Amino acid sequence: MAIIVQKYGGTSVGTIDKIRYVAQKVANRYKDGNRIAVVVSAMAGQTDRLIELANEMTPRPDPRELDVLVSTGEQISVALLAMALKDMGVPARSLLAHQVMIKTDDAFNKARILDIEVQSIQRVLDAGEVGVVAGFQGVTEDQEITTLGRGGSDTSAVALAAVLNAEVCEIYTDVDGVYTTDPHLYDKARRLDRISYDEMLEMASLGAKVLQTRSVEFAKKYNVPVLVRSTFEDNGGTLVTREDSDMEGVVVSGIAFDKDQAKITLLGIPDRPGVAASIFNVLAQNNINIDMIIQNVSADGKLADISFTVSLNDFAKAMQIVKAQGNTLNARDVLGDTTIAKLSIVGVGMRSHAGVAAKMFDTLSREGINIMMISTSEIKISCIIDEKYIELGVRVLHDAFELDKSGG
Amino acid sequence: MAIIVQKYGGTSVGTIDKIRYVAQKVANRYKDGNRIAVVVSAMAGQTDRLIELANEMTPRPDPRELDVLVSTGEQISVALLAMALKDMGVPARSLLAHQVMIKTDDAFNKARILDIEVQSIQRVLDAGEVGVVAGFQGVTEDQEITTLGRGGSDTSAVALAAVLNAEVCEIYTDVDGVYTTDPHLYDKARRLDRISYDEMLEMASLGAKVLQTRSVEFAKKYNVPVLVRSTFEDNGGTLVTREDSDMEGVVVSGIAFDKDQAKITLLGIPDRPGVAASIFNVLAQNNINIDMIIQNVSADGKLADISFTVSLNDFAKAMQIVKAQGNTLNARDVLGDTTIAKLSIVGVGMRSHAGVAAKMFDTLSREGINIMMISTSEIKISCIIDEKYIELGVRVLHDAFELDKSGG
Numbered sequence: 069m070a071i072i073v074q075k076y077g078g079t080s081v082g083t084i085d086k087i088r089y090v091a092q093k094v095a096n097r098y099k100d101g102n103r104i105a106v107v108v109s110a111m112a113g114q115t116d117r118l119i120e121l122a123n124e125m126t127p128r129p130d131p132r133e134l135d136v137l138v139s140t141g142e143q144i145s146v147a148l149l150a151m152a153l154k155d156m157g158v159p160a161r162s163l164l165a166h167q168v169m170i171k172t173d174d175a176f177n178k179a180r181i182l183d184i185e186v187q188s189i190q191r192v193l194d195a196g197e198v199g200v201v202a203g204f205q206g207v208t209e210d211q212e213i214t215t216l217g218r219g220g221s222d223t224s225a226v227a228l229a230a231v232l233n234a235e236v237c238e239i240y241t242d243v244d245g246v247y248t249t250d251p252h253l254y255d256k257a258r259r260l261d262r263i264s265y266d267e268m269l270e271m272a273s274l275g276a277k278v279l280q281t282r283s284v285e286f287a288k289k290y291n292v293p294v295l296v297r298s299t300f301e302d303n304g305g306t307l308v309t310r311e312d313s314d315m316e317g318v319v320v321s322g323i324a325f326d327k328d329q330a331k332i333t334l335l336g337i338p339d340r341p342g343v344a345a346s347i348f349n350v351l352a353q354n355n356i357n358i359d360m361i362i363q364n365v366s367a368d369g370k371l372a373d374i375s376f377t378v379s380l381n382d383f384a385k386a387m388q389i390v391k392a393q394g395n396t397l398n399a400r401d402v403l404g405d406t407t408i409a410k411l412s413i414v415g416v417g418m419r420s421h422a423g424v425a426a427k428m429f430d431t432l433s434r435e436g437i438n439i440m441m442i443s444t445s446e447i448k449i450s451c452i453i454d455e456k457y458i459e460l461g462v463r464v465l466h467d468a469f470e471l472d473k474s475g476g
Numbered sequence: 477m478a479i480i481v482q483k484y485g486g487t488s489v490g491t492i493d494k495i496r497y498v499a500q501k502v503a504n505r506y507k508d509g510n511r512i513a514v515v516v517s518a519m520a521g522q523t524d525r526l527i528e529l530a531n532e533m534t535p536r537p538d539p540r541e542l543d544v545l546v547s548t549g550e551q552i553s554v555a556l557l558a559m560a561l562k563d564m565g566v567p568a569r570s571l572l573a574h575q576v577m578i579k580t581d582d583a584f585n586k587a588r589i590l591d592i593e594v595q596s597i598q599r600v601l602d603a604g605e606v607g608v609v610a611g612f613q614g615v616t617e618d619q620e621i622t623t624l625g626r627g628g629s630d631t632s633a634v635a636l637a638a639v640l641n642a643e644v645c646e647i648y649t650d651v652d653g654v655y656t657t658d659p660h661l662y663d664k665a666r667r668l669d670r671i672s673y674d675e676m677l678e679m680a681s682l683g684a685k686v687l688q689t690r691s692v693e694f695a696k697k698y699n700v701p702v703l704v705r706s707t708f709e710d711n712g713g714t715l716v717t718r719e720d721s722d723m724e725g726v727v728v729s730g731i732a733f734d735k736d737q738a739k740i741t742l743l744g745i746p747d748r749p750g751v752a753a754s755i756f757n758v759l760a761q762n763n764i765n766i767d768m769i770i771q772n773v774s775a776d777g778k779l780a781d782i783s784f785t786v787s788l789n790d791f792a793k794a795m796q797i798v799k800a801q802g803n804t805l806n807a808r809d810v811l812g813d814t815t816i817a818k819l820s821i822v823g824v825g826m827r828s829h830a831g832v833a834a835k836m837f838d839t840l841s842r843e844g845i846n847i848m849m850i851s852t853s854e855i856k857i858s859c860i861i862d863e864k865y866i867e868l869g870v871r872v873l874h875d876a877f878e879l880d881k882s883g884g
Contacts, residue, residue, distance in 0.1 A: 130562045
């Protein structure tokens, strides 16, 4: 009998009626002869309500206690789903992190799964019961309750599928798969039948809405096939899987974009070793992540200009830090720009196809879209452009690489 | 340093502001140099809301899953109280049943505490932290979550005080102690400074509103002094403690009453061994508890009348069963009466004072109150009377035994 891990997100279990609907879906698969572990998130809105309660108590809730508090959300939904299943005559058992032994480190609020003791869940499945596992939560060696950060239930499900050696990890959510680009932005966007782990990771902004990044890393590491599909519609979904030769035929799989970007430029700083490092060290100490970096050296070779991008959230703090650093370095000026965006094409086929970058740059330039910065990986090319051109850029690239047509 | 166990009920932690107020009380005691374990109930109304959610899912929720569900109520309040304490600079740590290891049997929804592993909580107190322990919940040997039934947090607190060998178990609630009778019924009712475990148990209806009966049994067994007092007023409260010689000076400590009573009478059943047993066996099989029983034998000695009382809740079901039994036994008739009530006087001094019963019966008869049934224990005399006389009965007995005056 195949072992299947299913995961249902918060909107899928948002009401009693929806939980009953989910129970029926699980029951059907169970009656088909499968052994099933179901990972469940908190009912939609519940985690936010709990965090609000904590913030009412204090502006800086203790991280350990916050995890004790918010982990009740998943506890409620697993109990209700197990009740619904038993009510339908399906043997079921809710399991919390300390019962399944989902062991994590002790980084409260953003813990990482270290290990899952497979015995407990295996025993439940061997007894012919559906294991209804609380997502998002873990337990440290000292029996402290932890949570895995937003979207952590995806990682719970993939990790469980890995230790159970499950046939597939099915992620049920309110979208029906991964698209070539955001369908809200371009109606020619097409649902992908398959996507590789690496592409999914590079899709970043597109993919992250569907699956927590860490869950994809986990799936890649343990080679767990992940099927993303809709809870309430019966479409095929998108299979996130390891790369195979079919995929190489497709040059570009998707167009990603990210408006949550800002650019900072230091003008006229000394061009000597250690100067750039000194700036980025201070930013790193303040937990500010840098994405792209460009450095130009002036004609006389003594001064340099340096530009880099940060997320919009970090912009104000980063500007403050960089201005202080700029003073120390006698920079001519520090400029900030929040009206930029990142546009990316992603595809494993790039590895074996030449001219992909040229086609991207050419397509954008023919529309008068100026490229400010470029960065590339093996399977991705990203450009920083003016934010106002982002919709246009997505559409022309989608057309140029013919993403509306099924590849492969 | 003294170890103190405090318990705060649902109304005491019903809002964020009230939890903050409770934290301040705990903080003050902590700063006085005490080592404190605080047991907390779910925020007022929360348990009912969770049970409602379960009932929305199914009319008969699975008992195991119901405990997983409702135990989240206490988890939320311990997390919030621990946050509030830390916010005030008091080291604190929330502890769930599986962390304190409050071991129970596996009778879901009404589990009994078997043992508490004192090491975990002791370690927290030794580290100078306030232990904030979830009441009402337990864990079986198999790591299953259980709950202790309504009012179970009282028992959690007393059990914790027992294993910690605490100086006192303070129960903070919305009443400020145990009264000689219900103050809503008679304004001369007086708060008792002290009451013995046995009297507290016999006070039944009066006492049960203040403390879960099982917690008093536990306190008696392990000789834990229990101080019942108000969360929001600074009165002395009532100390529930073991009997001492002072208490014997007081003949009657309190007047209890219970309107939740009904009487069933079988007329003309055969007076032979086993007949009464046959009736009560069937009632017991249906989980109906019998309180008082009276049997009269007719003049010819062949037929008997038998009367007994049940709680009002069980009356309809009991009548149905008894009527069926009556038919089998050829009873002349089966009569039911729901307009009765039980009036009791309680006091350890009865043991050493004669004439208490006579004084009770005399006082009632002078008011024209007819006594239908009588039962006595070493420290209690109960009478079944017409329900309409219950307020009158309480008042005249309260006056006759001078309960408005401090005894001792």
